[in-house]
Amino acid sequence: MTRYFKVQVVFFFRLIVGIIFVYASWDKIAHPAEFAKAIGNYHAVPFGLENMMAMVLPWVEFLVGIGLIVGIMVDGAAIMSVVMNIVFIFAISQALARGISIECGCFSVTAEGGDKIGLGTIVRDIVYLAMSLVILNRQERRLEFFPKSI
Amino acid sequence: MNIRTPLGQAAFFLILSCIIGFGSNLVREDKIPWIAPELATTESLDVTDETHEPILAVISLVQAKQLFDDGILFVDARDDAYYSKGHIQGAMKNAFLMELIFNIEARQSKADPLVVYCGDPGCGDSEDLAYDLQDSGFTKLYVFKGGWLEWSKAGYPSEAGQ
Numbered sequence: 001m002t003r004y005f006k007v008q009v010v011f012f013f014r015l016i017v018g019i020i021f022v023y024a025s026w027d028k029i030a031h032p033a034e035f036a037k038a039i040g041n042y043h044a045v046p047f048g049l050e051n052m053m054a055m056v057l058p059w060v061e062f063l064v065g066i067g068l069i070v071g072i073m074v075d076g077a078a079i080m081s082v083v084m085n086i087v088f089i090f091a092i093s094q095a096l097a098r099g100i101s102i103e104c105g106c107f108s109v110t111a112e113g114g115d116k117i118g119l120g121t122i123v124r125d126i127v128y129l130a131m132s133l134v135i136l137n138r139q140e141r142r143l144e145f146f147p148k149s150i
Numbered sequence: 151m152n153i154r155t156p157l158g159q160a161a162f163f164l165i166l167s168c169i170i171g172f173g174s175n176l177v178r179e180d181k182i183p184w185i186a187p188e189l190a191t192t193e194s195l196d197v198t199d200e201t202h203e204p205i206l207a208v209i210s211l212v213q214a215k216q217l218f219d220d221g222i223l224f225v226d227a228r229d230d231a232y233y234s235k236g237h238i239q240g241a242m243k244n245a246f247l248m249e250l251i252f253n254i255e256a257r258q259s260k261a262d263p264l265v266v267y268c269g270d271p272g273c274g275d276s277e278d279l280a281y282d283l284q285d286s287g288f289t290k291l292y293v294f295k296g297g298w299l300e301w302s303k304a305g306y307p308s309e310a311g312q
Contacts, residue, residue, distance in 0.1 A: 032175065032182050040186060041285065043278045048186035055175045055182070059167035067163065076159020083160075098247075102285060136156075147154055 010138040013131040014068045017081055020128065021065030027108050028058035038105025042091050043098075060084065071144040074135065081132035089125045092117045189277060189293060204289040206280055209265070214294040215306055217265055223258060225250070227268040227275040228298070237298065238267065239307035244279070251286055263290040270299035 028035040036054035039045055045053060060080060067077035088106075095102060095117055103109075104117045115121070151165075152158040175181050192207035195216060209217070218224065224241040226233050233243050242253060254264065264283070268275040280291045294301075302308060 032178075033180065036182055036186060041281065043281070048188065051182050051186045052172075052184060056164075056167050056171040059171045059174075060163060063163050063167055063170075073153065073159035073162065075156035076153075076161075076163055079156055079160040080163050 007140050007142045010135055010140075011143055013135050014071070014074065017128055017131050017135070018065045018068030018077075021061045021068070021081070023065075024107050025058040025061035025065065027110065028054070028105075029062065031109050032058075034109040035105060038103060038109045041102040041105070042095050044091050044094060057084075068135070072146045074141075074144050078132050078136035082129060082136060085125050085129040085132060089122055089129070092122050092125070096122075192292070204284065205263075206284050206291045207293070208295050209292045211294075211296045211300045211304060213292075214265060214267070214296070214301070215304075217263070217292065218306070222263050222265055222292075223254070224265045224267065224294075225254070225279070226298075227266055227279040232269065232298070234311060236302060236308055236310045238301055239309050241267075243312070247282055247286070251283070254283075254288075260287045261289050263292065264288060265292045265294050267294040267297040267301070269297050271295045271297065 032051075032054050035058065036051045039050035039053055039057075061084070064077045064080045064084075067073050068081070092104070096119075102117060104115050104121050106115065106121060108115075151161050153162050189206065189208045192205070192209060192213070195209070195213050218238070224238050225244065226237045226241045227244050228237075230243070233241075237243075242250070242257075244250060245253065258264075266276045266280045266283070268279075276293050276295070276297065280293045284291055
């Protein structure tokens, strides 16, 4: 982990994952009802809690994305990114295993422009997960403003 | 909560998101309820209704029996083992969704009425399956919440085996 993942690579990954999270949060923040329906389609959240999840999750994505891009609380942001991607991978896998054919609800939650879940969406999340782990395991802290980098 | 530690920071992101997310939902115009509403129970059972409004509603034991007598197709959402032990007479066995859809379409169109049930009022499989079928284009879906428990208790026509 030390020499290969140099400062530039970590910063590049921070930008990529951060921009993807901010981009992914945008449509969900704008359309909470549609996003709640998209979560409900996975049939993985009990007691109608998908609505509360639809209120909070996009903001977690947005704030974590901003944190990664700007360099604020990068450790916490990377942890949240790891956790979220693991949850996404599980949610998609269980839906696929049960043979449910649904929209991903990953980037776009409105009727147009959504993508179906599949092996591709899982691989995509595994790549983001790997990038987040690299960020979390970085050795040097550069371009981080809080807690201040050395 | 120490926001200098990684876990403290993660908690900070979560708490701040809850505050903004719940707070913004209180003030925005297109707010959503805290808890997603459950399926409504239907009053009318007009299966010949020719309007193209999609239906997804819960029905009672009496209504289920009425649909059964009308020859409406029932789909058992439970696992094979339960189905073999006993199911509503003539009910279709659950399968991998695509296969199930294929089996249903071999008998009727997506616009024809369909009743889905599972074990008892507490099981969620029938509702889950109904949503899946709705997503797949079926437009007249009834969820018999009482399921096998109420049906068998009432002594209505049943059968066992595959």
